[in-house]
Amino acid sequence: MTIEAERPADRLADIAERADAVLVDFDGPICRLFGSKAAPRVAADLRQLILSRGVVLPDELRDGDDPLALFRATAAFAPELVGVVGAALASAEVEAAASAETTIGAFDLVRACLATGRSLAVVSNNSAAAIGAYLGRRDRARYFAAVVGRGEHPDLLKPDPTPVVQALRALKVAPGAAVLVGDSVTDVEAARAAGVACIGYADKPAKAERLTAAGADAIVTDMTDLASVLARTRTPVSLLPWVDSGGGPLIVVPTTAFGEWNGASDDDDDFWGDYGRACRVDGYVGVLDVGAAQALVLADEPASTTYLPDRRIFVRWLYADSEAEVVRLVPRAVEIADWEDAGTWTTSGPAELFDSAYTGDGLEHTTHLTVDLARGTYLIRTALVQPDERTALMLVHLVEQTRPV
Numbered sequence: 159m160t161i162e163a164e165r166p167a168d169r170l171a172d173i174a175e176r177a178d179a180v181l182v183d184f185d186g187p188i189c190r191l192f193g194s195k196a197a198p199r200v201a202a203d204l205r206q207l208i209l210s211r212g213v214v215l216p217d218e219l220r221d222g223d224d225p226l227a228l229f230r231a232t233a234a235f236a237p238e239l240v241g242v243v244g245a246a247l248a249s250a251e252v253e254a255a256a257s258a259e260t261t262i263g264a265f266d267l268v269r270a271c272l273a274t275g276r277s278l279a280v281v282s283n284n285s286a287a288a289i290g291a292y293l294g295r296r297d298r299a300r301y302f303a304a305v306v307g308r309g310e311h312p313d314l315l316k317p318d319p320t321p322v323v324q325a326l327r328a329l330k331v332a333p334g335a336a337v338l339v340g341d342s343v344t345d346v347e348a349a350r351a352a353g354v355a356c357i358g359y360a361d362k363p364a365k366a367e368r369l370t371a372a373g374a375d376a377i378v379t380d381m382t383d384l385a386s387v388l389a390r391t392r393t394p395v396s397l398l399p400w401v402d403s404g405g406g407p408l409i410v411v412p413t414t415a416f417g418e419w420n421g422a423s424d425d426d427d428d429f430w431g432d433y434g435r436a437c438r439v440d441g442y443v444g445v446l447d448v449g450a451a452q453a454l455v456l457a458d459e460p461a462s463t464t465y466l467p468d469r470r471i472f473v474r475w476l477y478a479d480s481e482a483e484v485v486r487l488v489p490r491a492v493e494i495a496d497w498e499d500a501g502t503w504t505t506s507g508p509a510e511l512f513d514s515a516y517t518g519d520g521l522e523h524t525t526h527l528t529v530d531l532a533r534g535t536y537l538i539r540t541a542l543v544q545p546d547e548r549t550a551l552m553l554v555h556l557v558e559q560t561r562p563v
Contacts (some may be wrong), residue, residue: 181280186338261405263381474552498541
């Protein structure tokens, strides 16, 4: 009898099904802390700091682009400088966190975990101060029940299992009921040492090979795919259809212009392409040309958003105790809204609301919501509303101005 090997998709689903808690590495799965040019510069600054203290660097450390590797090695060749180098590295990380680019799909994963009752923790070799600085940019710290960052002792960084064990204790979850999502071999080794399943995030083919060889239980190349699996394994009950952002603006693109919206670009010279254009919108809303059409940008906050067709209002959930509270308070919010005009938007007809990082013709890879509108020009009105002390909503109202015959 031939026994068929378990397919990778089945393995991923099985891991997700068993996971009551999701531990996520910071640099990679959540954001890109240091860009391709920043990491070598930080490493060079740390080497210069060490040399300024009269310490001779070992030959193998005179070059290299990994600041963490240099910090870890400091414990061996200059233990008296561990505190100094660690503080300098933390300072550079905090500075980088102020502009770190969010990984596409990272907050799809966060939302999937929250919607399905899974607890979340960050487990990272980066400093807790840097993680806090990044999460604080958009009030995201509240999504994570624990944050375990780099401690004072380099020998307790991953691949040592200590940070993973600390997260498990903070979440009060057994190793068999957790999964670690990481993008490095040290993540895999730390997870295995702690008895936790590991899903490798590989945004490059070579990385997938390394993580597989290290023993990752499953591999994903897109965080959105992992979010989808987590959402499917424990179906949430939602009162309204919500669209979430991976960290940037949402976009409303007419269906006639789908092929013209190209989402995020990997070309550094293009400054993130159409997604970059959306990110540069100042204020709550804006309008961008998409070919011969116009798209409506819902900017400022990467908030969960739904659309009420009977009122032609986008409801953006900034904070609230629950979705039920949002739904209950929407009528009150509309009633007390102090509307401000924010320009006009001309649409060629029905549109789709989705994460602006995605292409218009690739919506099968992300959540999206149909915005059923007649062709014409609409006045855009916005209102930031707090219907009670525990709830804040951003409302975007489309008021019909003209409809072509």
